[in-house]
Amino acid sequence: MSNPTTLDPSIAARLKRDANGLVCAVVQDDASGDVLMVGWMDDEALHRTLTTGRAWYWSRSRGEYWRKGDTSGHTQHVRSVALDCDGDALLVRVHQVGPACHTGTRTCFEAGGDLGAVVAGRAPGATR
């Protein structure tokens, strides 16, 4: 992928992109701490996310940029963006308006659901 971008070169130099030029973006609710979803960003989507106050992603299925909430109204307002130690993942903390998931649940992991992991010393699904 070689979309033109004006991402800060000092940040671009730190990214370790996958074969499609993307890094994964973990999106966390800044107030509750809930992990809302995972999206994907190329350099330009990251640039827009860092400079516009709104979360932008690259849609792998549609092959285009999308600004979260433009269709659904469920906007994400950026509170902070951090890069991980090896440059291949971002943590985007947001104020989420409405549900984050297109299915209508608050998070995409509520939509997919629990996989019933065996938890050492307690029954699966037990509350802590």
Next chain:
Amino acid sequence: MSNPTTLDPSIAARLKRDANGLVCAVVQDDASGDVLMVGWMDDEALHRTLTTGRAWYWSRSRGEYWRKGDTSGHTQHVRSVALDCDGDALLVRVHQVGPACHTGTRTCFEAGGDLGAVVAGRAPGATR
């Protein structure tokens, strides 16, 4: 990738793997809610994570399975695993022993650091 696995076929059928047979795993501290790191799992790493009480990953750089903490002592004890709405991301909640990052910071995002996003209506870096 075609590592043999005994992952529950009903779970395997829901996974949407990347070209390398992997899904991304967001790892969250079950107590603090902090996002600790992002790792990668194939079917077998997920199977082991779901059944052994410890977090297993596929190392893309080393081309092998690793059980978090076997070298560092900084083990991850699984509390729950959830799949997202479209099957390409996992949320693994853990009890983390010691720092999650190999650099010694609590999370991998502390290690990489804040990218200075512009936050609408406030100065970059302002606390909320």
